[in-house]
Amino acid sequence: MNTPLSLLAAVLLLTGAPSALASSNTDLSVTGMITPSACKPSLSSGGIVEHGRVGMKDLHPDQPTRLENGTLYLDVNCEAATLFTLTTVDNRSGSSAISPSQHGLGIVNDDEKLGSVALGLFDAIADKAAVKTISSRDDGVSWRASPYLGHAGKTSFAAMNAPDTPIAIKDLHARLTAFTIIVPASDLTLTDEIPIDGHITVQLDY
Template sequence: MSITWLTCAHSALAAGNADLSVSGIITPSSCTPSLSNGGIVDHGKLTSKNLDQDLPTRLPASELQLQIDCEGPTFFTLTTIDNRDGTSAVNQAYHGLGTVNDDQKLGSVGFGIFEPQADGNAVLTIMSRDNGSNWGLSTYLGHAGLTAFASPDDLRTPIALQHLSARLRAVTLIAPASGLTLLDELPIDGHATLQITY
């Protein structure tokens, strides 16, 4: 009996085999962001004589209303993609405004989130610079960190939210005029994508 068993086992091993795997992804509730004014901050026309020659010129801050709606309570983080990457003139954690003559960086724009309300309650904006290992109080929204929201009772732990509303403030800085060729009209060409990860 044992010889017959070994022969059968050897025969089965010689027949070959195939792997079978089962895969898929279960996603949490989807979330949809929206910004007032179509997400556009328009500073209108500026004259070069109003730009500081030696220091960055800060333009009036602009605000948009940020709304995020999820199908159910969801843990999510916010970050941005700088679509003018490498052109930020004043602060590398901000977003670029394009270039003049292909080599002069026009300026920077930074974003912050203020007075967030989630599901009828006041929450606080927190940020992580180490991919979510540690969190701290910050209004920053950008590509240099992850932004989330926390209860006032625990500033180090992101919470799940379903409906969020907040003021998104944009601060625009134009590089010192002495470093810019200002012979023709120059477009302020900032562009960023708000990204939600959940």
């Protein structure tokens, strides 16, 4: 986030009068915001996990089907070492069929939930050193080692040999794995092609 310092000043207007008893006043406010160094997140492959065509015969009839894991790489580059957290926005909110903490794949056939996708961050490298991925489900009050990346908590990074406390990072590189699950075929009306339509925004806060 790079927000310039702004200054808001009210114009002071004096109404003159010859009498010393006449007076008026107005308020002046000085506002703005000083921000930390800017950080830019990016994903490999244009941020697309492509599962291609999945045949109906490849879906289990009575239990969920796990598709092949998708792999992308997440990079975060900051102007200086910065303390930041990661979360997501599920742009298919309400369509997760497996768990509300995962991301939905869209609604098909008017009212059928297609499945879910969970995200995890692994093999993280921060400023040329291995770090561990940590997450918090209580808005940063407490942290624990976990690869979870999602909208149900905050994700950060800690030194490998230190308590699970977020550290400031300038450059981060991590493997992002997408675990996609399709509901049992018996839960779907399979008469036409069904699009897998997950859409997730990875959000960086600092």
